[in-house]
Every structure is written in C-alpha cells, then in structure tokens.
Amino acid sequence: MAEKKMARFERISDVGLNILAYVILFAVVLFTVYxxxxxxxxxxxxxxxxxxxxxxxxxxxxxxxxxxxxKMANLGPKFIxxxxxxxGTLAFVLPLASLAAYAFAKMKFPGSNILFYFFLLSLMIPRxxxxxxxxxxxxxxxxxxxRISLILVLAALNLGFAIFLMRAYFLSLxxxxxxxxxxxxxxxxxxxxxxxxxxxxxxxxxVIIFTGxxxxxEYFMSxxxxxxxxxxxxxxxxxxxxxxxxxxxxxxxxxxxxxxxPIVIIYILGQKQFIEGLTKGAxxx
Amino acid sequence: xxxxxxxxxxxxxxxxxxxxxxxxxxxxxxxPMFKGLFVSFHRWDGLSEMKWIGLNNYRFVFKxxxxxxxxxxxxxxxxxxxxxxxxxxxxxxxxxxxxxxLRTFFRTATFLPVTLAFVVAGxxxxxxxxxxxxxxxxxxxxxxxxxxxQGWLSDPKIALWSIMFVDIWKWVGFHMVLFLxxxxxxxxxxxxxxxxxxxxxxxSLFHITVPLVMQVxxxxxxxxxxxxxxxxxxxxxxxxxxxxxxxxxxxxxxxxSTTTRYAAVGKGNAMSMxxxxxxxxxxxxxxxxxxxxxxxx
Numbered sequence: 167m168a169e170k171k172m173a174r175f176e177r178i179s180d181v182g183l184n185i186l187a188y189v190i191l192f193a194v195v196l197f198t199v200y201x202x203x204x205x206x207x208x209x210x211x212x213x214x215x216x217x218x219x220x221x222x223x224x225x226x227x228x229x230x231x232x233x234x235x236x237k238m239a240n241l242g243p244k245f246i247x248x249x250x251x252x253x254g255t256l257a258f259v260l261p262l263a264s265l266a267a268y269a270f271a272k273m274k275f276p277g278s279n280i281l282f283y284f285f286l287l288s289l290m291i292p293r294x295x296x297x298x299x300x301x302x303x304x305x306x307x308x309x310x311x312x313r314i315s316l317i318l319v320l321a322a323l324n325l326g327f328a329i330f331l332m333r334a335y336f337l338s339l340x341x342x343x344x345x346x347x348x349x350x351x352x353x354x355x356x357x358x359x360x361x362x363x364x365x366x367x368x369x370x371x372x373v374i375i376f377t378g379x380x381x382x383x384e385y386f387m388s389x390x391x392x393x394x395x396x397x398x399x400x401x402x403x404x405x406x407x408x409x410x411x412x413x414x415x416x417x418x419x420x421x422x423x424x425x426x427x428p429i430v431i432i433y434i435l436g437q438k439q440f441i442e443g444l445t446k447g448a449x450x451x
Numbered sequence: 452x453x454x455x456x457x458x459x460x461x462x463x464x465x466x467x468x469x470x471x472x473x474x475x476x477x478x479x480x481x482x483p484m485f486k487g488l489f490v491s492f493h494r495w496d497g498l499s500e501m502k503w504i505g506l507n508n509y510r511f512v513f514k515x516x517x518x519x520x521x522x523x524x525x526x527x528x529x530x531x532x533x534x535x536x537x538x539x540x541x542x543x544x545x546x547x548x549x550x551x552x553l554r555t556f557f558r559t560a561t562f563l564p565v566t567l568a569f570v571v572a573g574x575x576x577x578x579x580x581x582x583x584x585x586x587x588x589x590x591x592x593x594x595x596x597x598x599x600x601q602g603w604l605s606d607p608k609i610a611l612w613s614i615m616f617v618d619i620w621k622w623v624g625f626h627m628v629l630f631l632x633x634x635x636x637x638x639x640x641x642x643x644x645x646x647x648x649x650x651x652x653x654x655s656l657f658h659i660t661v662p663l664v665m666q667v668x669x670x671x672x673x674x675x676x677x678x679x680x681x682x683x684x685x686x687x688x689x690x691x692x693x694x695x696x697x698x699x700x701x702x703x704x705x706x707x708s709t710t711t712r713y714a715a716v717g718k719g720n721a722m723s724m725x726x727x728x729x730x731x732x733x734x735x736x737x738x739x740x741x742x743x744x745x746x747x748x
Contacts, residue, residue, distance in 0.1 A: 183549070184549060184551055187546040187549055187551055188551065190543075190546060191543070191546055191547070191551075191557045194543065194557075194561060195556075195557060195560040195561065197620065198560055198561050198563050198564050198620065198623075198624065199560050199563055201564075201575055201576070201579060201586075202563060202564075202567070202575075204575075204579075204586065205575055216584075217584050220584060220586065220589050221586075221589070258475065261471075262471050262472040262475065263472065265468040265469070265471070265472070266468060266469045266471075266472040266473075268468065269465050269468040269469050270469075273465045275462045275465045275466070276462070281469060281473070283738060284473075284481075285472070285476065286734070286738070287481075287734070288476070288480055289674075289677050289678075289681075289734065290677055290681065290727065290730045290731055290733075290734040291480065291484060291681065291727060291730075292680065292681040292702070292703060292706075292723060292726050292727060292730065293681055293682055293684060293703065296480060296483040296484055296487060297707075297710075298487070298490075298497065298710055298716055298719070298720070299482075299483035299484070299486035299487045299490065299720075300479060300480075300483040302483075302486065303478065303479065303482060303483055303486070318475060318478075318479055319479045321475060321479075322475045322476050322478070322479035322480045323479070323480060325472055325475065325476050326476070329472070353464075354464065354465075355464065355468075379565075379566060382568070383567075383568030383569065383570070383571075385568070385569065385570050385685045386684055386685060401568055401570045404570055404571070404574070405570060405689070408574065415578070418574070422571050422574060422575065425568065425571060426566070426567055426568070426571055429566045429567075430563065430566055433562070433563075433566045434559060437559060437562070441558075441628055441632070
C-alpha cells in the first residue's frame with residue numbers, strides 16, 4: 167500500500183517536473199526566438215507601422231524594404247565580400263588547423279606541449295591589443311586594404327581555437343583505427359588523409375560553423391584593416407548604414423535579416439554534425 | 452651531425468605538419484603582440500616618428516581614472532555574464548536531458564542567438580530597449596508593471612546590466628550544448644545505483660551530475676571568462692559606445708578610443724598589455740585545472 171503510494175508520488179512528480187520543464191523551456195525559447203521573429207516582422211512593415219504596431223504582423227508585408235535596403239546600402243558587393251572572406255579564412259584554417267591538431271593529438275615530439283599552449287595563447291589576447299600593430303604588419307607586407315590581408319589575419323586569429331577543438335576530437339578517436347592503417351603500410355600523413363579525415367566530419371563541421379560564424383560576423387578587425395568602401399563586409403556596411411539612414415528602421419531591419427538568415431539556415435542544416443563535434447571537444451577538452 | 456639527421460628523420464614530418472600554422476599565427480598574432488609591447492614604451496600618434504619614453508605610458512595609465520573604471524566594468528562584466536551563462540546553461544541542460552518531446556527544437560531555438568553577429572544582436576536589442584517604441588517597455592505597460600519601466604540604455608546605473616543581459620542571451624545556448632553533452636556522457640547506471648541507495652533528485656544532482664560534469668564546467672567557465680574579457684568590444688560599441696558618462700565603458704572600448712580618437716597609440720598599447728596580463732592569469736588557471744583534471748581521469 168505504502169509502496170504503491172510512493173510509486174504514484176514518483177509518477178506524479180515526474181509529470182509535474184516535466185510540465186515545469188516545458189514551461190521554463192518555452193519561456194526561454196520565447197526569449198531567444200521572439201526577438202529574431204520580431205526582426206523579420208519589423209523588416210516587412212512601413213515606417214509608420216513600425217512605431218504604431220509594435221507587436222503584431224504587418225498588415226501588408228512590404229517586401230520592397232529588402233530591395234530598397236539592398237540597393238541603398240549597396241549590400242550586393244558587401245555580401246560577396248563577406249562570402250569571399252569567410253570562405254578564404256576557412257580555406258586557410260581547415261587544412262592548417264587539422265594538420266597541426268592531428269600532430270598534437272597523435273604524435274609524440276619534443277616541445278609538443280609548449281607549442282600547443284603557444285596556440286592557446288590566442289584565446290587570451292584581447293582583440294583590441296593587436297589591431298594597430300597588425301595593421302602595421304599588413305602595411306609592411308604591402309598588402310594593405312586587400313581581402314587577402316583580412317583573410318590571413320582572421321585565419322591566424324581563429325587557428326588557436328580550431329586546433330583546440332580538433333585536437334580534442336582526434337584524441338577521442340580510438341588508436342586502433344590508425345594502427346590498422348599503419349600496419350597496412352601507410353605513413354602517418356597518408357593514414358591521416360585516408361583513414362582519419364573521412365571519419366572526422368563532425369570536427370570539421372564544428373570548426374566550419376565556429377570559424378565561419380566568427381568570420382562572417384567579424385566587425386572590429388575588418389573595420390581597421392579594410393579602408394575602401396568597395397571591399398567592405400556586411401557588418402561594416404550595417405554599422406555605417408545606421409549612421410546614414412537612421413530614420414528608416416524597417417529597411418535597417420531588412421538588412422539585419424539579410425545578414426542573419428543565411429547563417430541560421432546553414433546552422434539548422436549542419437547542427438547535427440556540429441553538436442557531435444562540440445561534444446567531443448568539451449568532454450576531452 | 453648524425454644526431455641532427457636522425458632527429459630530422461624522426462620528427463621532421465611532425466614539425467612540417469605544424470609549421471604552416473605556426474608561420475601564419477606568428478606573423479599575424481604573436482609578432483604584432485610583441486610589436487604592441489614595444490610601442491607601449493613610446494610616445495606615438497600612429498603616423499609620425501616614435502619617441503622612446505620608457506615606462507611613462509604605464510604611469511599615465513595608472514593615473515587614468517576612466518581606464519580603471521573601465522577595467523572595473525570589464526571585471527564585473529566578465530564575472531556576471533560567466534556565472535549567469537553557466538548556471539542558466541547548466542539548469543537548461545538538466546531540463547533538456549529529461550525525456551521530453553521537442554528536444555531538438557528546444558536545443559536549436561536556444562542556440563539561435565549564438566549565430567547572430569554582435570552587431571546584429573546589439574542593434575536589435577538597442578531597439579528593444581528603446582524607452583518609447585521598444586518591446587520591453589511596451590510589454591511592461593501591457594502587463595501594468597509601469598514601475599519597472601526604465602531608460603534601459605540611457606540610465607548610467609543600469610545601462611551596463613542591460614548590455615550584460617544581451618551577452619548572456621546571446622551565449623547561453625552555446626554553454627547549454629556543452630553541458631548537455633557532458634551530462635549525456637554520464638552512465639545511466641550511476642543514477643540507478645543512487646536511486647536504489649535511496650538518494651533523492653537533489654542528492655543525485657549534487658553528488659553525481661555536478662562532480663561528473665566538472666571537466667565541462669571548467670572548459671565552459673573559462674571560455675566564457677576569457678571570451679568576455681577579449682571580445683565584448685562589438686556589443687558595447689554598437690549599443691552605447693561606452694556611454695552614458697563612461698558608465699558602460701569597458702577596457703576594450705576605452706583602449707580603442709585612446710588609440711584612435713585621442714591618437715595616443717603608445718598609451719593604448721600599454722593598457723592592452725596590462726589587460727593581456729590579467730587575462731593570462733585566468734588562462735593559466737584554465738590550463739592548470741584542465742591538465743590536473745585529465746590526469747585524475
């Protein structure tokens with residue numbers, strides 16, 4: 167009898183806890199998602215509606231806001247610049263970080279610990295610190311005000327964290343996998359390319375999402391290194407857009423949406439791999 | 452000679468694998484860092500000749516009230532957001548680890564703000580905080596809680612807290628994913644054994660979950676601490692620019708103002724070096740703890 171009561175109590179409180187979990191989770195989701203939905207709704211309103219109808223849907227969605235914002239802030243070239251710089255940064259970070267991370271994870275060599283900490287230092291260097299000296303290095307190399315200068319600097323800044331994440335992933339792989347390859351006569355490098363690389367998709371997805379996000383969203387370094395309007399990226403364009411057209415908020419929101427929506431779509435598509443990669447990084451970190 | 456040859460044959464390949472990363476990283480991050488240290492001993496406006504003035508820049512910095520106030524704000528910012536993010540993320544992860552429906556939806560939705568640029572998040576929230584047209588004050592009016600209506604970004608007493616909230620909002624999903632993966636790695640049998648021994652929910656939580664996610668907690672907490680120190684520039688710059696009356700000034704915004712607006716590049720670099728040393732202390736803690744923990748496991 168008493169046992170039955172206990173069991174029922176457990177069951178009820180389980181249901182109760184679940185209800186509590188749903189309530190809290192929905193409240194949190196409201197907080198995280200609603201501002202983004204609100205941005206999308208706001209981007210479709212008339213300036214007048216934007217102020218009077220704060221909460222609801224626009225009466226008639228004004229898709230023209232997107233076209234006008236695109237033209238006025240000249241977002242086309244900025245979008246392309248952002249794409250080139252993000253892709254370029256990844257083209258440096260992915261091969262360099264994965265080779266280095268593999269060496270740190272799987273090989274023993276003098277100085278491996280010190281070199282690994284040397285890369286981790288980049289997590290501790292305040293972004294403002296290196297900006298001006300970096301600019302003078304870029305001038306010294308004669309590549310000032312070019313896309314490649316920004317790509318190299320952003321790649322260098324992102325290498326540390328990428329190595330950190332990938333090393334953790336490689337550490338989590340069982341040793342037997344490459345040992346088999348080595349027995350089959352591969353050298354470490356070809357074992358890496360033939361055996362380790364194909365099963366490391368989650369690690370690459372994590373680094374692509376992280377470095378990609380960092381680069382796509384980067385404002386500070388870009389604003390210092392890029393001096394001409396035609397090389398500007400989206401974040402710089404947006405910041406100068408507020409300065410110039412402060413009055414038209416729906417158009418500003420349209421341009422914020424243009425910058426955000428592609429990333430959200432990529433994240434939703436890649437999240438399974440991404441979370442798996444992050445998992446190993448956190449546990450083995 | 453023979454020894455060197457052997458060394459190269461044995462390790463050459465490994466060093467070759469790391470070399471490209473070392474080169475780029477040294478040229479664009481490490482060298483500028485040393486260059487910054489060098490500049491910090493000079494008077495320099497960024498254009499004309501540098502003039503060696505020894506430790507004078509550091510003396511100026513020590514007398515700079517605004518800098519120390521900004522440093523205080525930075526510390527407050529770093530600790531408040533790190534604690535809030537990790538505590539909230541931990542409990543959200545516990546909730547999400549329950550056997551509930553829509554799990555992927557909740558996880559994706561909580562992570563959504565992580566994908567936004569600071570520039571976007573900052574502009575969005577500046578507008579939500581707008582005293583007249585913003586969502587927050589309108590909501591408070593709607594539920595008749597007018598007493599809580601604030602000038603969220605214009606009142607020097609609360610502006611920094613308003614910005615901190617945005618930073619927490621943006622990152623909580625990231626830390627939640629970290630904790631979730633840590634919690635899911637705990638074997639179910641441990642909880643069952645505890646239940647048989649008569650442990651309640653809270654006891655399981657504090658005696659099993661909390662200690663076993665320690666490794667994740669350390670990584671997560673120190674990532675958020677160092678992150679809050681080195682990268683809160685964009686958010687503060689977009690939302691308040693450090694105002695009103697320097698009340699939201701953080702070290703990075705003041706360093707940038709000093710270097711660019713007041714053209715005191717040497718002094719700006721001196722501030723940067725002081726800040727780097729402070730962050731380094733936390734970094735060394737991180738390495739120490741994560742190393743020690745790995746050995747114990």
